[in-house]
Amino acid sequence: MTKLSERLELNRSMQSPSKAKPTSRDVAEFEDLYNLLAPKNDWSEADYVAWCLDLAEDKKLTIGCLRALQNACEAGRAMTNEDWSNEW
Known part of the structure; x- marks a missing residue:
């Protein structure tokens, strides 16, 4: 492995937790919250895609x-x- 590829791999491994791919638990909480809030805020399909x-x-x-x-x-x-x- 070259020095550049080692540094790139290290950068990938140091990815911020908030930027990490959502877990199934994250997606489930997102869906619950979205489904609760969408009707109260008259959100559309486009809003869902944006969220x-x-x-x-x-x-x-x-x-x-x-x-x-x-x-x-x-x-x-x-x-x-x-x-x-501040809980996460």
Whole structure:
């Protein structure tokens, strides 16, 4: 293995956890949150596709955003900083 390929492999292995491919658990939580929020927000099929692309790009941020939206929805108000959880 060349030095360049070793460095490339090391870079791949050091990928940020939030940028890692969503696990089946991530996808299940995403689907649950999306299915809960979509009817309340009148989201369309195009919205679903956009959220899925976001999930593939950054699962932590996407699921965190859906959780924050759920928290705000349950409280019956617009989303605030307090709706964002640091749990992951």
